[in-house]
Amino acid sequence: MPRNLIFVAPFPLETTMRFARALPRLRSVGAGDVRVLAIMQEPPKGDDARVFDDVVRVSDALSARDLIEATQLLASRHGPPHRVLGILEAVQVQLAAVRAHFGVPGTDVRTADLFRDKARMKDALRAAGLPCARHRLLASMRDAEDFAREVGFPMVLKPPAGMGAKATFRVSAIDQLRGAIDGMRVSAQKPMLAEEFLRGREHSFETITTGGQVRFHSVSEYFPTPLEVLENPWMQWCCVLPRELTREHDDAREVGVAAIRALGLDDGFTHMEWFRRADGSIAIGEIAQRPPGANITRMTGLAHDFDPYLAWARAVVDGGFDGPYERRWSVGCAFLRGMGRGRVARLEGVDEANAKVRQYVEEAKLPTIGAPKSDSYEGDGYAIVRARDTDTVKSALKTIIETVRVHYA
Template identity: 30%
Template structure:
């Protein structure tokens, strides 16, 4: 492997979502030569990306594998390419296929496929002895209904290659399942993932790995669980990364679970994002992506650990090692503030109280100005207003985020 300024990394889609440019920045800062393939025209990239990139190729879609391959080849003719990297869920598998065809180092097609196809992933992990929910994938309604009779209800139904809670349904009985399946295209060519419902606390475990060895890891909790958070306007959901990962004994079991998943799926040098549940049935693995988490969770890891996680990822890619230790000084979290109704933002109540009580703990806020159209509840944690905070004590931070959720009202008309 080349290191330092000799390594030329092509990064896929540097402009959207907004924090994509931080991966490019990290690669540039650790000494790589960086080029990119994206969907925006060159003049839309902005001055930062122009300064960091050596070459850029525009394509209609970065998931169009022939177009992506041609773009990488065009860059390679100008500067020999050493690595091809992507960090967005939908990009991981097509990039892996182009990478393999070009003979470049990085996540394999097998690993990318296992991390993308949830039923196949769970089959592979069960074979490796990892505790996970019973599941199946397919497009035959009769087989799905048989699975429901065998496993029992409730069930979770979602896109076979989905990410997060997008397009995910909790189904309470067979009649509801039979009614739902045609709306998802089952019977006319579409396939879905169907899983046993696992009750319990939901959280996620994220890592940076080098050659399959975890060099950085982070543990983050949801309050409430994601399905409730993405379906219920009345709650102000939050997720919090804890600074107790090295000291609280229960996290050792999650870390061991994560290591077994990484080994089973043969994840090499990559970011990972793993969802897990703990309840009456014990610790259960949910799913993994060989990519960073969404909703800018890495920003919280940066603030909590007083380090640049994007740069750490780049150091792992380029130099095969981490550059800095996580301080674990803070826990950090986000609380989502939902508009009282759909419409347009009219204003905010309670912000002065938050500033007076917790101002020194606020990392940043997002408050769409009056007149901004609201986004639906299911659009996610950062769709409307939010506040991000940090504090050395996890329990105190959770109380603070709860208070922000109670005090701040987002008025809409």
């Protein structure tokens, strides 16, 4: 009998479908037969429609009630679910609720919520003795003023269940803080998370965890930080996986492993953002119970010559790990965007950049002419490069962001 794997996502975006496509491939690695089912707001089309044996459409894929009802319908057609899966941070707590309802193994509600609620997460990390940004959940202007007196300015405001740098912004003075609290109508029913502004070089730390043990880890570096890019819409952002993981990364590994242990993850991928301060100390920004975005999953596979999407499927379905994986390459990604607003009108410098660095380009997506400018720090397009040494990757990225120009109208 095939095992029923239910994959949940609101929309069949390319980055999402890369994980879904890995599930049928479990058959080819001796993991047994599987039946791949889906719950989505918008079913996939074309070749991606053949990834799934059945799809149930729902009006809200972030509603636990909708997901439970859809799972019940799939169970009536195919039998009970073996696993209930998804890769988006915004759906992890709801997936845990579905597992609890049907008695399906996997991350439970308490653990999923601990990863999702950034205030509770930081409380748990600090209780475990781990360094992270000082924070406070604000329910009033008085809370905000008290926290400002404690940490000073600038500080960072974000939703308690935010994702990465989305809906995150910096305030630099008391008047800005008051305006933000009033504008967002902060209350006990609608709190806002405030954090001290961490200064330093920003990195990420990724893991594959099975049975509560970290089996694989990787580190990336951000140039500049995502928050700076959000605040400056003209900046082009780069992410680099250096080939060499040195002693400088040892304390990040120790902190990252301890954070996963403190939050209680059994099987899955994690993505942690952390800072190296000027004095050499590190601090955790936050950690998510999901694969990383910003093409880091793809880049991690390229750096170690393995299929990261299949590795995710092995971890969350079977608690399996097929490593170890040797870090053989440096990989980087340049995210393309430009100054101005409106729609993408034209691109300049693409042929010139291609002539200089095409031997290093592994994957690229150019901005689409006529598309509205993205409000994401990931920009309107990207180029992923790979080489044996880190300096070559950084040089190729520099060429791309200095040569390619995106114009809007």
